[in-house]
Amino acid sequence: MTTVVLRDLTRRFGNVTAVDRLNLEIASGELVAFLGPSGCGKTTTLRMITGLLLPISGDVLFDGKSMITVPTEKRGAVMVFQKHLLFPTMNVGQNVGFGLRMQGVEKKEMNRRVSEILELVKLPGFENRRAHELSGGQQQRVALARALVVRPKVLLLDEPLANLDANLRLEMRELIRSIQREMGISSVFVTHDQEEAVMLADRIALMFDGVLQQYDVPQAFYQKPLSTRVAHFFRNDNALAGTRRGDVVETALGTLRVDAARVQQPDGQVLVTVRPEDVRLNPEAGSPNCIQAKVLLVVYMGTHTQLQLDVGGHTWLVHSDADFQARVGETIPIELPASRLWLLPAN
Amino acid sequence: MFDMKRMTLILVVLMMLVLSTTAAQDSDELMGEVPGYATWADVLAAVKGTTVNWHMWGGSDKINSDVDNDIGARVQELYGITLNRVPLVDTADVVNKILDESAAGVTTGSVDLIWINGENFRTLKDASLLYGPWSEAIPNAKFVNWADPSLAFDFGTPVEGYESPWGHAQFVMEYNTALVGDAPPKTFEDLTAWVEANPGLFTYPAIPDFTGSVFLRHVFYWAAGGPEPFLGPFDQAVFDQYAPKVWEYLNALEPNLWRAGETYPEASALTDLLANQEVAFNMGYGPGNAASSILEGKYPETIRTFVFDTGTISNNNFVTIPFNAPNPAGAMVIANFMLGEEFQLKMSDPALWGWLSPISPTMYSSDFQAAVAAFERHPATLSTEELAAGALPEPPSAWVTAMEQGWVENVLQK
C-alpha cells in the first residue's frame, strides 16, 4: 500500500523536454492510466518512477520518502515491458521466481508462491514450459505474474495490451483489473488508447508534449475537459464562441442558459460545447437553448445516425436515433440542454 | 691481357695467404678492430650459456634440420651456445624489423645473426645498421680468399668485414632428359633453336622474381660477350649498347614459350611445372637442388643439370650481425664454426648438405681434401670443377634494377 507523488518532475533529452514539471499523486491501491499520443512523455515518466531514468529536476516520492537516491533494484517499483517480455534462457517457473530469488527467498517458499501466482493468472502448472513455447497472451500473463509475485509497492505496465489481439485484450484487461483490485497494488499503465484508459483506470493522466493536461476520473474527460485539445482527444470538436454573463452565454445564434454550478469558466469570452450524444434533435417547440443548424452530412451508423451540422460557422458532430430522418441542406432546430453545456476557455 | 689479370689475381691470393697465416698465428691482435672484444679468447669467454637468435629463411625442412643438427647441436657441445633458429618467409621481414628498431633507437635488439645476401645486405650496410667489422677478424677467416671478387663483393656491395660467407651458390639450368635428351642446349643460340623446335616447353620466371632476374643477367652477359661491361658502376651508355640485342632475343623467343609467352610463372611455379613435366627446363641457384629434389621425391628421376658454355653466375650465402645484436660474440662464434673444416665437410658432402663450399679445399687439411675427392656425386649434380670453370660474378645492384625495369618495358609490355 503505497502512495506515489511526482513533484515538478522534469527530463530533457538534448534540447527536447520530454517531461516538463510534472506534478501528480497516485493514491494507495489506485490504478492510474498515463494517456497520450506516442512521444508525449508517458513512458519516460514511467522509467523515472522506476529509477531506470533519472530526472533533471523534481522528485519521486513513495509514501512521502524521496526515491531519487534509491537505485532501481531497491525501489520496489516493478515494470512490465511491452516487448521482450520473458527471460529467454529461463523456463516459466524461473522467470516468475526471478524476483524472489533476488530477494533471497528460500526455494520451497519460492516454489509455493510461484505456483500460487501462476494459478492467479490462470496458468497453473506451467512452471517447466519454455518461454518460446507460450502464446503472446500467455507470455503477457507470465510477465504479469513475475511482477506481482514480489508484491511490488508500485506496478508499472508499459502498453501491456498493445501486442494482443482484440479478444485477448479484453480478457487481459479484466485480469489486470481484477488482480490489481484484489491485491490492492498502486499501479500505473501507459496507453495511447483512450477507450482502454477509460475502461481500466481509476484516474487518467493525459499528457501532450511532456506536459500534463488533465488528471482526473475518466468521466471528467467527457463531461468536463479542461481545453479544446483535451476535448478533441476524447472526440468532441463541437464548439460555439460566446460571452458568459452569469448563467447565460451570448452567442451569434442566441442566448444560451448554462448551469452556473457546473461550469467553471469565469465571465467573458468562452467556447460553448456539448458532447455529440448530448445534443437533442427534434426539440419540443418553445424549449430553451434551441438554435438553428444546417445539415451538412447524414451517415447511418447502425446503432445511431451521425449528423454533421453547421452551427454558426462551426462544424459539429451530433448523434441521433438510428431512425432519425434529415435531408442534407435542410435547416433543423437543435436543443443544447443547459444541464449538459460545458464551457471551454476561448483559445 | 687476360693472363695479366690472372697473374695479378694469383699474386693477390698469395699475398692474402701470407697475411692470413700471420694473422692466424696471432688472431688476438686483429680482434682489436672488432667492437667490444680485444681477443678471440674474450669472445669465447663471453658465449658460454648464451643464446644466439639466428633469423633465416625456413622453407626447407632439410635445411632446418641440418642447421639444428650440424650447427645448433655442435655449438652447444663445443661452446655451450644455444642456437634459436627463427624461421622466416622472407629475409626482408627481419631487415624491416632492424630498420624499425633503429628508427626507435633500440640499442639492444633481439636478432643476433641473419642469413643474408644482395639487396638485404646492402640495405643494412648502407644504413650503418651492422655490427663490425668482424668477419675478417674471426680465426677461420684465414680460410677465406678475400681477394675473390665474389667474396669481397656481395652483388657489388663491398663486404668489408660486415658479413661472413658460409655457402656458395651457382646458377644452373635443370632439364628433363625424357623431353630434351642427353644434349641440352648450352648456348643461347642453341636454346633458341630448341625452343623453336619444341614450342611450349620452355619459360623463365617473371621478373622481378629473383630467379627470373638472374636468367636475364645471363642474357645480358651473352649479348656483351661476357660479364666485364657490367661489373663497374652503372653506365647508361653501356646499358643502351647491349640492351636492344637482349630485348630482340627474348621477344623472338616469346611466341614459342610456355603458354605462348602470354604469361610468365613464378619461380616456385616453374619448379612445379618441371616436376609435372609441363615444361622441360627449370633454373636456379642450387647446383644440388635437382639431386636433392629427386631424392625427396619432388622431381622425376630423369632430371639433370647443365651450365651454359659461357658460364653461369655464382654468388655466396653470408651471415651478418645487426648493430644491436644482444649477443654478437655468440654470433661470431657460430659464423666462425661454419667456416671450420668440420662443418664445411658436412656441407660439401652430397649425402648430407650437398652445397658448394665458398672455400677452396686446398685451404683445409689433406684429410679434408681426400674426403672431398671421395664423395659420390649424384648423376644430376655437376662436378665442382665443371661449375667452377664457368663461374661468373654478379653485377652491382644498380645494373640489376635497370635490367629488370627494361625487361618489364621492352618484353613484358610488348
Place this chain on the structure above:
Amino acid sequence: MQKIIRWIVLISLVVVALAPILPQFVWSFSHRWLFPSLLPSEWSLEPWEYAFSTSSRVGEAFISSMAIGIVVSLLSIIVGLPASRALALYDFRGKSVIEWLLMVPIIVPGIVATMGIHQVFIRLRLTDTFIGVCLVHLIPCIPYMVLVMSSVFANYGTDLEDTARTLGAGPVSVFRYVTLPGILPGLLVSTMFTFLISWGQYITTVLIGGGSIITLPMVLFPFIAGTNYSNAASISLIFVAPAILVLIFTSRQLGRESAVMGGFGKL
C-alpha cells in the same frame, strides 16, 4: 524419407568442408607425387616425423600459439564487451568516428598498421615479449569482436536487463543472470573467431615477437612459400585442427534456435 534427405545434406556438408583438407592429408603422407598421377607413387611418414621433431619447432609453436590465442581472446572480451555494448545501445558524441576507426584495421593491410605500431611498441619495451605479441594481435581481433558483439547487443536490447533491475537485481546479478546467458552463444562464437584470427597472425608476430616468440604460422608459412608441399601439408593439418573444431562448434551454436543469434543476420 526426410531422414535420408537430412543425411544427404549432412554428408555433403562434411564433404564440402573437408574437401580442401583431403589433398593436404594425402600430401602429408607423400614422398613422390608428380603430375599427372592421381595418387603419390611413393608414400612416406617423413613429413609427420618432421612435424613432431624438435627441429620443426611445431610443438613449442603450437603451445605458444595456443597461449597467445587464449590471452588475446580474454583481452578481447574484456575490452570488446563494454565497447560493443556502448556502440550498440547508446548514442554519444563521436560514435560514428569510433565505428569508422574500428573498420580501419580490417581494411588496411596488417603490415601497414603493424609497421607504425612496431615503433611504438619498441619505445614501450613491448617488442620480443609475450604480452607485446598478445597486444598487437588485439588490433585485428578487437574490431571483429566489437562488430559481432555490438550486433548481438543491439538485437538483445535493454528491456530484459531493465526488467531484471526493477525485479530487484543489482548490476552484477543482471549481468550474471540476464545479460550473460542472453549473449553467451554470440560471445562464444565471436570469441572463437577472435581466437582464430590470433591463431593465423603471421606478420604481426614476426615484427613484434621477433623470434623470441615462435608461433605456428611462423613455422608453417616458410614451407608454403618454399613450395615444400609435404612438410607444409603435415604442419598445416596441425594448424587447421583447432579451426575445424571451432567450425563444428560454431555451426552447432548457429544451428540452435536462438533469438540472440539473429544478430548475425546483420553481418
